[in-house]
Amino acid sequence: MALATDVPKESFRLSMLIYDTRFRSITIQVVVLLLFLLLVGWLVDNTVQNLAAKDKDISFGFLWQRAGYDIEQQLIPYTNDSTHGRATIIGLLNTLAVAALGCVFATVIGVFAGVLRLSNNWIVGRLMTVYVEIFRNVPLLLWIILIFVVTSETQPAPSDFKVTxxxxxxxxxxxxxxxxxxxxxxxxxxxxxxxxxxxxxxxxxxxxxxxxxxxxxxxxxxxxxxxxxxxxxxxxxxxxxxxxxxxxxxxxxxxxxxxxxxxxxxxxPANQKMLFDSTALTNRGAYVPAPILDRPLGGTEIATIPVNYSVLATLAVIALSVFANLALLRRARAIQEETGNRPTTWWQSLAILFLPTIALLWAMGFHLDIPAFATDEAGVSKGFNFQGGILVQHSFTALVVALSLYTGAFIAEIVRSGIMAISRGQSEAAFALGLRPGRTMNLIILPQALRVIIPPLISQYLNLTKNTSLGIAVSYLDLKGTLGGISLNQTGRELECMLLMMLIYLIISLLISSVMNVFNAAVKLKER
Amino acid sequence: MKKSALFGALAATTMIVGAATAGTLDDVKARGELICGSNTGLTGFGMPDANGTWVGFDVALCRAVAAAVLGDPTKVKFVPTTGETRFTALASGEVDLLVRNSTWTYSRDNDLKLDFVAVNYYDGQGFMVKKDLGVSSAKELDGATVCIQTGTTTELNLADFFKFNNISYTPVTVQDDSEAQRQYLAGACDTYTTDASGLAAARATMADPENHIILPEIISKEPLGPVVRHGDNQWGDIVRWTFNALLIAEEKGITKANIEEVASTTTDPEIRRMLGLEGDYGKMMGLDNGAFKAAIMAGGNYGEIFEANIGSATPIGLARGLNALWTQGGLQYAAPFR
Incomplete structure (x- = not known):
C-alpha cells in the first residue's frame, strides 16, 4: 500500500483568513486599515455635509483680501491695507521670533541650571533645585500672565517721562x-x-x-x-x-x-530713562534705541518680503571674520603641535573678529536712534508716546522670559540626566590626568552627555515652539493671534484658518526636528 | 456586535448634527429652555447681578423671547460669549439666539450666514480718554496707544478712521471689556474705543467716572441687534416680532403695570390682535395667542426696558437719542401688527 503520496492538496478556504497564522496578521491589518479609512471618510463627509447645510464652501480666497486691522509688532512692513495672507506671515514671523529666542535662552539657562544642580556647593545646588521644581510644577500659562502683569503694572506710564x-x-x-x-x-x-x-x-x-x-x-x-x-x-x-x-x-x-x-x-519728570538715557521702561513696553544707518546699501523685495542688503553685508562680514578667526586658531594649533609653543593670538583674534564689522558699520554711518518725546521750542514734551527707537512689547518680553524659564527647567533636568549617565570613571580619569573640574566638565563630560541630551532636547524645542501660541493670553499677535484670531473672526473662515494654522505649525515642528536630527546624527557615537 | 454599535453611534451622531441646523423653535420647546448668547459682562447690557441673576438691556430681550415661546421669562440659560467666540457659538448651535451688542454688517449677514432680525440699539463707536490727557477731539489722538477689543467691527473702524484722518496709532488688542478697562485704567493705553454705549457702561463702573470723558466724535454706525442662524426663518420671525411687540407696546402706552387693565378694556384693534384677544396671530408662527402679551409682561415695553437698564436714571445714564420711537424723533419703528 503506497499511501505516502496521498497528501491532500490544500485549497484556500475563507476561514483560513482567521485561523491560519500565515494570513491572520494580514487580515487584521486590512480590517484596521478599512476601519481607519471609514473613520476618516466619515469625518470628511460630516464636515462637507455640515458646511453644505450652512451654505458655506471651503475657499482660501480671503488670504488675498484686505485685512483692515493693525498689528503692533511687525518684523516686515505691514499696514491695514495689506492682505490677510500678509498678516499671517507677520504672525508667523512673530511666532518664530519668540520661538527662536526662547530656544536659545532656554538652552543656555537649562545647561547652566543642569550643571549647577550637580554642583558640590550646597547653596548653588539647592537653589537650582528650587528653580527647577518651581518652574516645572506650575502651569506655563500662569507664568506668562504673572510676568506680563508684573512687567506692565510696576512700570510708569510714558506720560511720567514727559517734561511739562x-x-x-x-x-x-x-x-x-x-x-x-x-x-x-x-x-x-x-x-x-x-x-x-x-x-x-x-x-x-x-x-x-x-x-x-x-x-x-x-x-x-x-x-x-x-x-x-x-x-x-x-x-x-x-x-x-x-x-x-x-x-x-x-x-x-x-x-x-x-x-x-x-x-x-x-x-x-517723575521718571528718567536708564542705561545712559537711552532706554525707557514703561507700562506699554520697553523703548530701546534703534540701529540706524545714514548710508544704507539699499535693498530689494523677494516675493513681497523685503531683503536688506545692509543686514546681509553685515552678516557676511561677521561670518567671514569668524571663519578667518578659525583659520588663525588652526594655524596656532599647528605651530603648537610642531614646536610646543603656542603663539599669542588673543589680540589678533579680537582684531579679526571686531575690526571689519566696526569698519563696515562706520562706513554705512551706523548710529542709534534714541527714543524721546517730541518737544517744542521751550523743551516741553508733546505727544502720547516716545518717538523713535523700538518698542519691545511687554507681551513679547513676558512670553520669551516665561517660555525660556519654563522650558529651561525641563532642559536642566535633561542636562542633569545626561551628565549622570556618564560613568564616574570618566571624570576620575580626567582628574587623574590633572584636569581642573571646569575643564573636565567642558572637555570630557558635556561632549559625551550631548549624545544622551539631544533626543529629549528636540521634543523640548518642539514644546516651546508650540507653546508660543499661549501668547493669546497676553494679546501677543503671533500666528494664533492673526490667522487664528482676528483674520478668522473678521472673515468667518474657521475651518480654513484652523487647517492652515495646523499645517504651518506642523511644518515648523517637522523642520525643527529634522534639523535637530541632523545635528544628533553628527554628534552621536559613530559605529564603524 | 461592537462594530455595529460603533456604526450605530456614528450614524446617530450624523443625524443629530444634521438635525441641529433647523427647527430651532421645536428644539427650544422640547428643551423647555432658551439658550441665549450674552456678553461676558457689560454693565447695563448683560451681566449677572449680585444674586447671579442675569440682568440688562440685551438680557431683557432674551427674557421676552423666552416668555413668548415658553411662557416663562426665567426659562433662559445665558451663555457668556466673547467677541471672538460669539458667532461660532451661534453657528454651531450652541446658542439659539445671540443678543450681545453685535453690529449688523453686510459680511456678517452674508458671509457668516447669520440673520440680524432687528436693531435693538442704534450705536456708534466712540473714544474714552482720561480728562488730564487734555484731549478734546479724536482727531488729536495722533500717535496715541489705543485699547481695542479683538474680533469686533470697532477694530476695523478704528484702522479706517485713523487712516482717513492721516494720523497714526498703536493698537493694544484685548479680549474683553474688563481686560480693556484694566489696561486703560493702568495707563497701558491712552484711549479705549468701543461702542459709545459700552463706553458709558464702562465709565459707570469706574471708581472715578468724573475723571474720564467720552470724546464727541462718533466714528461709525453700529446698529446692534439680536442675531439668529441663517435659514431658520420661523425662528427669526419670532425674535423679530417679539421685539416689534415691545416697540408697539411703548408706542401704544402699554406697560408692565397696566397691561392687564389695557387687555380688559381696550378697543384698539391692533392692541387686541397683539395681545391675542382677536384673531390667531400667535398661532401663525407656532406660538400661543398670548405669546406677545407674555413677552411684554416679562420686562415691560421697550422704553421701560431701556430706562430700567441703561436710561438716564441708571449709573450708565444713556439718553434715548436715536433709540427714541419714530414718533419722538428716533429711529425705533415697528412694522404694523396686522
Missing part, C-alpha cells in the same frame, strides 16, 4: 536763584540711605548672599587658617558697603532726598 511747561518754569526760577547742588558728604550719604525701601532690601539680600557665598568659597577651596577664611567674606562686605556709599548711593537715597530737595516744585 511747569517743570521748565521751575527750572528757570531755580536757575535765577543760582541754586547749585552740592555734593553730599560721607555722613549725608550714610544717613540719607532710606532703609524701608525695595532697593535697600535688594541691596541687603544680595549683600548677605555675597558674604555667605564667599565664606563658603573660602571654607571649601582654601586650605588656610581661620583668620584668612574670615578675611575674604569681610572684604566682600567692605566692598559691598563701599558700593552702597558711592555708586548705588543715588538709588538707595533717592526716595527721601528728592522729597526734601524739591519740595513742591518739580523740575524733572
Amino acid at each position: 511747561a511747569a517743570m521748565i518754569e521751575a527750572r528757570a526760577a531755580l536757575a535765577g536763584a543760582g541754586t547749585v547742588a552740592e555734593s553730599a558728604g560721607l555722613l549725608d550719604r550714610i544717613t540719607g540711605i532710606y532703609v524701608f525701601s525695595m532697593p535697600f532690601f535688594l541691596w541687603l539680600v544680595i549683600g548677605i548672599g555675597l558674604v555667605v557665598a564667599s565664606w563658603q568659597f573660602a571654607a571649601t577651596r582654601l586650605a588656610a587658617s581661620g583668620t584668612t577664611r574670615a578675611l575674604i567674606p569681610a572684604a566682600a562686605a567692605v566692598v559691598w558697603i563701599g558700593l552702597a556709599l558711592t555708586l548705588f548711593n543715588d538709588g538707595l537715597t533717592r526716595a527721601t532726598e528728592t522729597l526734601a530737595a524739591q519740595g513742591t516744585v518739580q523740575t524733572e
Whole structure:
C-alpha cells in the first residue's frame, strides 16, 4: 500500500483568513486599515455635509483680501491695507521670533541650571533645585500672565517721562536763584540711605548672599587658617558697603532726598530713562534705541518680503571674520603641535573678529536712534508716546522670559540626566590626568552627555515652539493671534484658518526636528 | 456586535448634527429652555447681578423671547460669549439666539450666514480718554496707544478712521471689556474705543467716572441687534416680532403695570390682535395667542426696558437719542401688527 503520496492538496478556504497564522496578521491589518479609512471618510463627509447645510464652501480666497486691522509688532512692513495672507506671515514671523529666542535662552539657562544642580556647593545646588521644581510644577500659562502683569503694572506710564511747561518754569526760577547742588558728604550719604525701601532690601539680600557665598568659597577651596577664611567674606562686605556709599548711593537715597530737595516744585519728570538715557521702561513696553544707518546699501523685495542688503553685508562680514578667526586658531594649533609653543593670538583674534564689522558699520554711518518725546521750542514734551527707537512689547518680553524659564527647567533636568549617565570613571580619569573640574566638565563630560541630551532636547524645542501660541493670553499677535484670531473672526473662515494654522505649525515642528536630527546624527557615537 | 454599535453611534451622531441646523423653535420647546448668547459682562447690557441673576438691556430681550415661546421669562440659560467666540457659538448651535451688542454688517449677514432680525440699539463707536490727557477731539489722538477689543467691527473702524484722518496709532488688542478697562485704567493705553454705549457702561463702573470723558466724535454706525442662524426663518420671525411687540407696546402706552387693565378694556384693534384677544396671530408662527402679551409682561415695553437698564436714571445714564420711537424723533419703528 503506497499511501505516502496521498497528501491532500490544500485549497484556500475563507476561514483560513482567521485561523491560519500565515494570513491572520494580514487580515487584521486590512480590517484596521478599512476601519481607519471609514473613520476618516466619515469625518470628511460630516464636515462637507455640515458646511453644505450652512451654505458655506471651503475657499482660501480671503488670504488675498484686505485685512483692515493693525498689528503692533511687525518684523516686515505691514499696514491695514495689506492682505490677510500678509498678516499671517507677520504672525508667523512673530511666532518664530519668540520661538527662536526662547530656544536659545532656554538652552543656555537649562545647561547652566543642569550643571549647577550637580554642583558640590550646597547653596548653588539647592537653589537650582528650587528653580527647577518651581518652574516645572506650575502651569506655563500662569507664568506668562504673572510676568506680563508684573512687567506692565510696576512700570510708569510714558506720560511720567514727559517734561511739562511747569517743570521748565521751575527750572528757570531755580536757575535765577543760582541754586547749585552740592555734593553730599560721607555722613549725608550714610544717613540719607532710606532703609524701608525695595532697593535697600535688594541691596541687603544680595549683600548677605555675597558674604555667605564667599565664606563658603573660602571654607571649601582654601586650605588656610581661620583668620584668612574670615578675611575674604569681610572684604566682600567692605566692598559691598563701599558700593552702597558711592555708586548705588543715588538709588538707595533717592526716595527721601528728592522729597526734601524739591519740595513742591518739580523740575524733572517723575521718571528718567536708564542705561545712559537711552532706554525707557514703561507700562506699554520697553523703548530701546534703534540701529540706524545714514548710508544704507539699499535693498530689494523677494516675493513681497523685503531683503536688506545692509543686514546681509553685515552678516557676511561677521561670518567671514569668524571663519578667518578659525583659520588663525588652526594655524596656532599647528605651530603648537610642531614646536610646543603656542603663539599669542588673543589680540589678533579680537582684531579679526571686531575690526571689519566696526569698519563696515562706520562706513554705512551706523548710529542709534534714541527714543524721546517730541518737544517744542521751550523743551516741553508733546505727544502720547516716545518717538523713535523700538518698542519691545511687554507681551513679547513676558512670553520669551516665561517660555525660556519654563522650558529651561525641563532642559536642566535633561542636562542633569545626561551628565549622570556618564560613568564616574570618566571624570576620575580626567582628574587623574590633572584636569581642573571646569575643564573636565567642558572637555570630557558635556561632549559625551550631548549624545544622551539631544533626543529629549528636540521634543523640548518642539514644546516651546508650540507653546508660543499661549501668547493669546497676553494679546501677543503671533500666528494664533492673526490667522487664528482676528483674520478668522473678521472673515468667518474657521475651518480654513484652523487647517492652515495646523499645517504651518506642523511644518515648523517637522523642520525643527529634522534639523535637530541632523545635528544628533553628527554628534552621536559613530559605529564603524 | 461592537462594530455595529460603533456604526450605530456614528450614524446617530450624523443625524443629530444634521438635525441641529433647523427647527430651532421645536428644539427650544422640547428643551423647555432658551439658550441665549450674552456678553461676558457689560454693565447695563448683560451681566449677572449680585444674586447671579442675569440682568440688562440685551438680557431683557432674551427674557421676552423666552416668555413668548415658553411662557416663562426665567426659562433662559445665558451663555457668556466673547467677541471672538460669539458667532461660532451661534453657528454651531450652541446658542439659539445671540443678543450681545453685535453690529449688523453686510459680511456678517452674508458671509457668516447669520440673520440680524432687528436693531435693538442704534450705536456708534466712540473714544474714552482720561480728562488730564487734555484731549478734546479724536482727531488729536495722533500717535496715541489705543485699547481695542479683538474680533469686533470697532477694530476695523478704528484702522479706517485713523487712516482717513492721516494720523497714526498703536493698537493694544484685548479680549474683553474688563481686560480693556484694566489696561486703560493702568495707563497701558491712552484711549479705549468701543461702542459709545459700552463706553458709558464702562465709565459707570469706574471708581472715578468724573475723571474720564467720552470724546464727541462718533466714528461709525453700529446698529446692534439680536442675531439668529441663517435659514431658520420661523425662528427669526419670532425674535423679530417679539421685539416689534415691545416697540408697539411703548408706542401704544402699554406697560408692565397696566397691561392687564389695557387687555380688559381696550378697543384698539391692533392692541387686541397683539395681545391675542382677536384673531390667531400667535398661532401663525407656532406660538400661543398670548405669546406677545407674555413677552411684554416679562420686562415691560421697550422704553421701560431701556430706562430700567441703561436710561438716564441708571449709573450708565444713556439718553434715548436715536433709540427714541419714530414718533419722538428716533429711529425705533415697528412694522404694523396686522
